Amino acid sequence: MAGSILITGANGTLAIPAVEYLLKNYPDHTALLTVRDLSDADPNTNKLREVISRYPGARAFTYQLDLTSLSDTHQFANTLSKYIQTNQIPPLKSILCNACYWDLVADSELTEDGYDKTFQINHISHVALVLKLLDRFASDGGRIVLFSSEAHSPGRAILEKIPPAIPDDIDLLIKPAVYADKAAGGFHRYGNSKLVITSWTHAFNRYLEKDPGLQNITAVAYNPGGLVDSRIFDKNTSLTLSLLMRYIIQPLLPLMRYANPQMRLGAESAVDAIELALDHIYPGERGYFELLQKDESSPESRDEVKQERLWVKSAEWANITKENTALRADFK
Template sequence: MSGGTVVVTGANGTLGLAFIASALKDFPIHHLILTVRNPSQKDINTAKLHALLSKIPDARYTIHTLDLSTLAAVRTFATLITTQITNGELPIAAIICNAFAWSLTSGLKFTPDGSMDKTNGRIIGMSSDSHDPGLNALEVFPPAIPADIEELAKPPPDAPRGEVGRGFQRYGVSKLCVVMYTDPALKGITAIALDPGGLPDSRAMSNDTPVAWGILMKYFLNPLQPVLKFAVPTLRKSGAAEKDLVQLGLGEVYRGANGYYIMSKPGKSSADSYDEAKCARLWERSVVWSGIEPAGTVGVMPVLSRSPYMNFRK
């Protein structure tokens, strides 16, 4: 098998770092395109990425700056990737959509914009049980696509003292969107939405979250995870989750896999995720919110379908 390229967003995140370590070890034939918001090694998380890569002298990778909160930056990066695919320089083996950020204690925030292998190619989006009403203990308001879908891009203000509950609801809805994305005009895209499980060693609770959540994660859930996992099997460390992510993204056993996975097994997602009308509406409005021309979708999907490494099928 010849090598391809694996695009990883959020490369300096907890799960991203674990994924990269395993991917370079188990699939050294591939070249990794690693994206980070802050490329400076003064950033503690980017420094961890460079430290990891320095231990693998034969690693094949490039690091790109990509701020996903800015559509202009996303378009620039998409154009770069599209051009390289068109020129035959970049056969995509997998795209790992791992980046995320949230604001809970500080309330609602807006972005500056106001709002593969022919038999192996895969797109992996990260979801979680927070997308399904009633499954996550931190849920206050159930995640759902609002009747006025424009509220996804422009949510109404949070009520006083409701920032955390509404913030976590928005997080859950974002994970629901990962599962729901589909474009009727692009039938046959092989894509996986992965719930990696609860990761108590994640740095997700280190910023803009209630202090109590961070204490619970750091001093209770993380150290006691080896015992708690027997009662809650989905509670596990990032080192275990990355093994599933690597295999789902690159492993032969998951060739042609599609749909929603809970850890390494196919799972059932929420009722909303099976509503084809809502899925189609979500895609249509996302194209509009992103300022993308429908005929091109930034040109990425049509070009990916011509990549010798991508197989699009449903």
């Protein structure tokens, strides 16, 4: 049987069609699907269950995972590791770090770990999850897909008012400044998280390539495009933005594409994400991808000095040490 595909935020706009595409086209793989709320009260989790039920012969398992809690994230990684070690599920072929969060209507909210919620969900907890599971990949390796965005690059995102930047005081990423304009501050936190993800991915690849036991694992920072039907526009955003996306942008998407080819639907990016995760697109390649094209990320994300600072701090924030990851790297 082929390897396992781990997808976080598996009941999201991109993830649900991605799961369906995986189960329909690659039923020999095992889908490991995490959601924040596994109860029947969550309508999006129920949609995910409906998709899974259409493929009774496929192997798909759902798990509850709260990425706002490092304790929960580490515990989940440990449990999954044991399942793989004891052959209850196949070794990993890919991890898609799809779960995402923003808040454009309030100031930064700190998690139980004391980190900005946007930054922890989008980056820190995924760092913990990925680094703890590296030794559970199949012997022939695999690919890790970390989700970037055009928001990581200054001047590209329409909602940007404050350009994303890696601050000199790097702890401002986990405890951000407060802005009078809540939408500007919220999108700044989101853009910064995507910048850090992209920058960290470059450093991650360098360490993977240096490690004889892990060099056949590749990492990509994937910009799936601006998903106009994303559920992210229905929560923690202004009513104006939500209505604009639903009743103007979505219906006019065919015309909008001419002005901005990045605008697309979640189901379109879902197919690309799975093909990328299975290493069918640019097999063995690493780095940054715009949709399915290998590209250069922003200049700041390619600054190796900043990449190394983020590498060290991300491990510290995520409680990763030489003792709980298989990667041979600098953890200070």
